Amino acid sequence: MSSSPAPDALLGPADIRELAAALGVRPTKQRGQNFVIDANTVRRIVRTAGVRPDDVVVEVGPGLGSLTLALLEVADRVTAVEIDDVLAAALPATIAARMPDRADRFALVHSDAMHVTELPGPAPTALVANLPYNVAVPVLLHMLETFPSIERTLVMVQSEVADRLAAAPGSKVYGVPSVKANWYAEVKRAGAIGRNVFWPAPNVDSGLVSLVRRTEPLKTTASRREVFAVVDAAFAQRRKTLRAALAGWAGSPAAAEAALVAAGVSPQARGEALTVEEFARIAEHAETTANKEPGQK
Numbered sequence: 001m002s003s004s005p006a007p008d009a010l011l012g013p014a015d016i017r018e019l020a021a022a023l024g025v026r027p028t029k030q031r032g033q034n035f036v037i038d039a040n041t042v043r044r045i046v047r048t049a050g051v052r053p054d055d056v057v058v059e060v061g062p063g064l065g066s067l068t069l070a071l072l073e074v075a076d077r078v079t080a081v082e083i084d085d086v087l088a089a090a091l092p093a094t095i096a097a098r099m100p101d102r103a104d105r106f107a108l109v110h111s112d113a114m115h116v117t118e119l120p121g122p123a124p125t126a127l128v129a130n131l132p133y134n135v136a137v138p139v140l141l142h143m144l145e146t147f148p149s150i151e152r153t154l155v156m157v158q159s160e161v162a163d164r165l166a167a168a169p170g171s172k173v174y175g176v177p178s179v180k181a182n183w184y185a186e187v188k189r190a191g192a193i194g195r196n197v198f199w200p201a202p203n204v205d206s207g208l209v210s211l212v213r214r215t216e217p218l219k220t221t222a223s224r225r226e227v228f229a230v231v232d233a234a235f236a237q238r239r240k241t242l243r244a245a246l247a248g249w250a251g252s253p254a255a256a257e258a259a260l261v262a263a264g265v266s267p268q269a270r271g272e273a274l275t276v277e278e279f280a281r282i283a284e285h286a287e288t289t290a291n292k293e294p295g296q297k
Contacts, residue, residue, distance in 0.1 A: 009073070009098045010039040011066045016199055019064050019094065023086050035063045036130060038197040042070035048190050048208055049128045049154035051075050058124040058147070060113045060139055061132055063087055065094045071128060072102045079107040079119050113139045116146065123149035130156040133204070137161065137177045144184040144211070145224070153211040154190060162189055162207030174272045175238070179231045182276045183218060185211035218276065222283035227276070230283045234271030242274075242282075243267035250286060259285040 011019070016037045020026070036042055045067060051057060055075045062068045062080035064087065071078045072095065082088040088110040096103045107120045114135070127143055127150045136157040144150060157165070160173075165181050166189045167174040181187045193206040220227065233249035234242060242265065246256035257267045263281035265274065 010042065010069050011037070011064065011098075012039055013037040013199065016064055016066065019090070023090050025064070025086055034130075034198040034200060034202045036066040036197055037199045039066075039070070041193065041197045042067045043073075044191075045128065045130075045154065045156065045208065046070045046074055048210070049126060050152060051126060051128065055126045056122045056124050057126045057128055058119060058143070058150070060127070060129040060143065062091055063130070065091050065098075067128065067130055068095065068106070069099055072099055072106060075105075075126075077105045077107070077121060079109060079121065079124065081109045081111060081113045081116055081119075083110075083112045085110075114142050116143075119147070123147070125149060125151050127153040127155070133158045133161065133202075137165070140165075140211075141177075141180055141184075144181075144213070148213075151213050153185065153209075153213075155209050155211075156193055156206050157209060158202075159192065159205040159207040162209045165209050165211075169273055169275050171272070176231055176235045179274075179276050179279060180228060181211060183224065183227065185213045187211050218280055220277075220280035220284060222280050222286075226283040226286070227280045230279050230286075231271070231276075234274070234279070238271055241268045241270060245271065246282070 016035055051071060051074045053074065053076060056077045057071050057075045059068055059071060059078060059080045062082055068078060068080050068091065080091060082091060088108060092108055095106045109116060109119060124147055131139055136155065140155055144153070164173045164175060164177045166187050167178040188210050190208040190210040193208065195201045195205060229249060230246065234245050237245040242260055243253050243257045247253040250256035250259055259282055260267045262285035263278065265278055265282060
């Protein structure tokens, strides 16, 4: 590790506004841009994420670099994925100016995170990000699927999304994001973030979600796509029993019932009561997966 960065290396409210003004940046709702303006908050995120000196961290949506700089204080390397042309062009200069002794540990990928399939340098070991509210779940699932080397993840998302991701079976907010996230990892809420640490301040509260990847993949003969197809079907009509909700997926209500009974799941149960393991067992007992092309995430 190189020498510690100066105490003022992180961005404060005035720094953020100056940078934004110089770049002509106005945060847009379209991309869910809310910049963190509090240095204590980004350091708290890094601590909560358990970032270590040997970590290779990937960050999605670095914006003006608030969290990026805090990650560079601790991690071995940081790769940031940014879709915005202006922000992507400016970030390397911000890193070089504020943390010159760590600039060689930083890499930028100018791309939509949903289209990223490879990253420069060593494989990432951690994902830490303030995810735009409108794409948080698909981006998270894409990164977990694409980069199996990611062991630990901490994302800041809208509080409601955090609740859904961390929900347990039986909860009113348990659904597709909960099950799919649990396919990859142990998921839990890891704190709340107030609105006043953002510019502009959002109209919703934010939450931190921790995901620790399963040390061993779920034991199932079904593929991820097959399991996710069952999950999507079950929650597309969540008020219906699984016998009815899975009829289209299985080909008929009778075929759905047969798969459920074979999997040891009551045909009268509803999707919100099932664990990811139970969804996997149902997928294993499908008579056919022909003509059932699920959504990717």
